[in-house]
Amino acid sequence: MKDSLIVVSGGMDSITLLYEYADRIALGVSFDYGANHNAREIPFAHLHCERLGIRHIVIPLAFMKEYFKSSLLSGGEAIPEGHYADENMKSTVVPFRNGIMLSIACGIAESNGLKRVLIANHGGDHAIYPDCRSSFIEAMNQAMREGTYEHIEILAPYTHITKSDIARRGKRLQVNYAETWSCYKGGEKHCGKCGTCVERKEALHDAQIDDPTEYED
Template sequence: MYDTLVVLSGGMDSAVLLADCLDQGQSCLAISFDYGAKHNGRELPMAKALCNQLEVGHTLVALPFINELFASSLLSSGEEVPDGAYDADTMKSTVVPFRNGIMLSIAAGYAESVAAARVVLASHAGDHHIYPDCRPEFNAALARAVRLGTDDQVRIEYPFAQLDKREIGDLGRRLEIDFTATWTCYKGGLVHCGSCGACDERKYALRHDQGLDPTSYLS
């Protein structure tokens, strides 16, 4: 039996969440999803490496149908990821329809199968309103559905729900997370682009303006 199944993307938020759960003494497993995002090739190896480092069991689930059937600039089948902050209308193109609903449903089924009491996702207070499956209303509704659908064997929880991304970055620094071993950029190049909405938020989170961000950016 396990305490917690962590949905681990390889990004900074979920890496901090895994480290925080372990720091609290929880027994953990991690699950990651390859759904055809442009940056999956960069972040998923980092998720695996982190689990190896922390000696946490890691499962990778391939979801090729998302890239084949869904429309989003975040997917390798989609258009180019736009530059600009998350409050720009163009960033709506990065929405992957019902992505979190699909992934959390799979995670809940896997958690019940391996007797993990809860699934945790690093959804946070700074998640932008353009992502419907990151909103508090959605999170609460899905958590209730999972309790009902598993006879209360599995809970979905969002431990960072009251934190913004900078607070998560600060927590990760206290936990001695190597942020250079996490990935954020939606464009998935060899180096973080520094100009897409995701990079913009990473800079804020890691206090780039204060010289504390160890990430290399193109701009």
């Protein structure tokens, strides 16, 4: 039964979730909020939705780039290099990004007669991103249920697993990770040095997947 909407960026996590729950997903929604990498990610979201016969739409959120402070919205040169565990990665936080996206996705879901909103936050995000943690998801889920006639719910099955676990699921699903984007700098190739690139390399290595990514280094 196609009862769900997915927030799909075009990255490894959301594309894996897209394939894992394809039989339940009626609509894929991407958000263009002016991030350095949106132009690289979103075409992959459209590609995979089209391949699976899932309608895909892009919602523009240009106001976020204008009014929000984040290195993710300030050009590729502003993105710090290193691991997500490093303190400097906090500069990549876009304040309340998932809250804004989930709110919009909730309204779109109810407008289209859908019951659930899928999001691919995962355990590796918890240290840096407050709106990826289980406590946030639970609170947002409650707000969405209470704020809609149809009691729209969040389905976030990756909340307590790692990106490596997600890559292992993708391997079983035969997801082609060459057709995904991770790098926060948004250049012609993955930089290989920012937090998302480092995490991508580790996840593919741990899942014993030959890394198909073109890196600058």
